[in-house]
Amino acid sequence: VKGGYPTFMDKEIHDQPMAVADTLRGRLDRDGRLVLDEMRISEAVLRSVDKIVVVACGTAAYAGHVAKYAIEHWCRIPVEVELAHEFRYRDPVVSEKTLVVAISQSGETMDTIMAIRHAREQGAKVLAIVNTFGSTIARESDAVLYTHAGPEVAVASTKAFLAQVTACYLLGLYLSELRGNKYVDEVADYLEELGKLPEKIQHILDEQEEHVREVARSMAEATSVLFLGRHVGYPVAMEGALKLKELAYIHAEGFAAGELKHGPIALIEPGQPVFVVVPTPRRHTLHSKVVSNIQEVRARGARTLVIAEEGDEDVTAHADVVFRVPRTPTLMMPLVTVVPLQIFASELAAAKGLDVDQPRNLAKSVTVE
Ligand code: F6R
Numbered sequence: 001v002k003g004g005y006p007t008f009m010d011k012e013i014h015d016q017p018m019a020v021a022d023t024l025r026g027r028l029d030r031d032g033r034l035v036l037d038e039m040r041i042s043e044a045v046l047r048s049v050d051k052i053v054v055v056a057c058g059t060a061a062y063a064g065h066v067a068k069y070a071i072e073h074w075c076r077i078p079v080e081v082e083l084a085h086e087f088r089y090r091d092p093v094v095s096e097k098t099l100v101v102a103i104s105q106s107g108e109t110m111d112t113i114m115a116i117r118h119a120r121e122q123g124a125k126v127l128a129i130v131n132t133f134g135s136t137i138a139r140e141s142d143a144v145l146y147t148h149a150g151p152e153v154a155v156a157s158t159k160a161f162l163a164q165v166t167a168c169y170l171l172g173l174y175l176s177e178l179r180g181n182k183y184v185d186e187v188a189d190y191l192e193e194l195g196k197l198p199e200k201i202q203h204i205l206d207e208q209e210e211h212v213r214e215v216a217r218s219m220a221e222a223t224s225v226l227f228l229g230r231h232v233g234y235p236v237a238m239e240g241a242l243k244l245k246e247l248a249y250i251h252a253e254g255f256a257a258g259e260l261k262h263g264p265i266a267l268i269e270p271g272q273p274v275f276v277v278v279p280t281p282r283r284h285t286l287h288s289k290v291v292s293n294i295q296e297v298r299a300r301g302a303r304t305l306v307i308a309e310e311g312d313e314d315v316t317a318h319a320d321v322v323f324r325v326p327r328t329p330t331l332m333m334p335l336v337t338v339v340p341l342q343i344f345a346s347e348l349a350a351a352k353g354l355d356v357d358q359p360r361n362l363a364k365s366v367t368v369e
Contacts, residue, residue: 007356009154009247009346013339014205017198019159020335022148023166028191036174040143041099041125047179049099052077053092053124055084055115056103057366059157059242060164063103063129065235067168070331074176084115085369098124101171105152105160106365107135114369116140129167131160145171154357155364156246158342161239162201165334169194193329197336200326204339208323212340215305215321216347219273225250226267226274226302227341228257228293230286233277236334240275240341246359247349257293270301275344277337278308278315280330287314294318307337 005011029035039046052071054064061083068079082092084102088111094100100119104112107130116126116137128141131149138144147163173187181187219225225244229237238254245252255264257276268274274297279286295318298304306319309327316322325336349356 006350007154007346009156009158009342009356012152012154012159013342013346015150015159016162016339017202017205019147019149019163020166020201021198022150023163024170024194025148027170028195034170034174034177034187034191036145036170038144038146039174041127043178045125046099046175048097049077049125049175050097052079052099052101053087053094053119054079054081054101054103055087055112055119056081057084057109057111059161059239060103060105060109060112062235062239062242063161063164063168064101065238066165066232066334067101067103067172069232070169071172071175073331074172075179077175077179083111084109085111088115088118092118094119094122094124096123096125098122100124100126101129101168102126102137102141103129103164103168104135104137105131105147105149105157105164107132107137108365108367109137110367110369113137113140127171129164129171131163153364155359155362156243156345156356161338162335166194166197169332190329193332197328197332200328200336201339203326204336208325208340209343212323212343213347216344217351219348220351222250222273222348224267224272225252226264226272227252227254227277228260228274228290228297229254229277229337230257230290231279231283232331232334233257233279233290233337236277236337236341237275239338240277240345243342243345244348246362247345247356248352248354249360250348257290260293260296265296265300268297268300268302272297272302273305274302275305275307275341278306278312280309280327280333281312281314283330287312291315291318307340
């Protein structure tokens with residue numbers, strides 16, 4: 001059942017190229033155009049949407065953060081991302097023109113169920129991005145865009161996250177096309193780039209996995225690990241930290257790198273491990289700012305573990321360790337940059353002798369509020 005891997009999580013990390021490919025499959029027609037047959041919300045309603053609110057919890061909420069960057073950029077529709085449990089209990093502003101997007105692997109997370117019930121009572125349309133066929137969230141939503149990650153057994157979410165992010169890109173490109181495609185030059189180009197992602201993820205597994213595992217084993221004594229990222233690298237940093245907390249029981253925190261100077265840099269002392277998710281060098285200003293952040297923390301003694309694009313040599317002088325990912329369009333970088341962080345958390349937990357698939361105190365689906 002584990003496909004020869006020591007844990008379900010390892011198997012599911014290796015399932016990721018397929019999870020992305022399967023989530024794309026059937027949604028591109030022969031000419032590479034996007035078709036979302038299952039979109040049961042009318043085009044007229046989707047054209048009139050003036051705000052999107054993503055509701056989700058944990059890893060699924062981080063997929064929502066990535067969606068915000070992509071959908072706002074491609075569609076110019078404001079996107080809010082809200083933890084489902086906070087949304088429900090704070091009198092949120094929703095109307096008939098709000099599209100609520102509920103993201104959930106299990107489709108049974110009670111916090112998210114309560115959020116969509118509330119949204120529908122207010123007249124909002126709910127689109128679910130769900131992995132489990134026929135689940136409660138799927139049944140109670142106006143439309144479902146299924147992720148096709150296959151069953152996820154390990155408590156920590158991996159392939160479901162990549163599939164959720166992929167589905168969010170499809171949604172963004174679909175809405176962009178539907179609403180007149182004013183902001184994306186070539187939806188087809190983006191779709192083509194998305195189609196290359198499974199191969200790129202496989203490339204990371206082939207080329208970087210052993211390196212990441214070796215580094216993780218050398219860090220089994222760590223008591224605190226920080227993660228920095230900007231733009232779509234920010235939710236990746238938070239996801240990297242969450243994986244480490246839940247699997248290795250290590251205090252970990254993800255920051256927006258720009259926030260460092262507003263407080264968190266005080267945490268840096270000699271030996272503090274800091275992961276930095278570096279944007280592509282083609283985004284010049286952000287890239288150089290993040291490279292400066294690496295220098296700043298290293299000058300204070302941090303051990304820097306850097307995730308950077310292949311060929312990005314600006315990071316090498318400031319990094320103690322570099323994990324390479326293939327060159328990928330900026331908005332799609334989470335699909336590659338998160339992979340080393342998942343492997344890292346899994347290996348560190350295993351090195352500490354912990355149960356990777358069943359971390360303490362956690363359940364695979366949280367069916368209570
Ligand atoms: C983290 C993790 C959780 C879930 C969250 C939402 O690895 O698995 O944070 O992402 O509980 O679960 P779903 O997606 O089933 O609604």
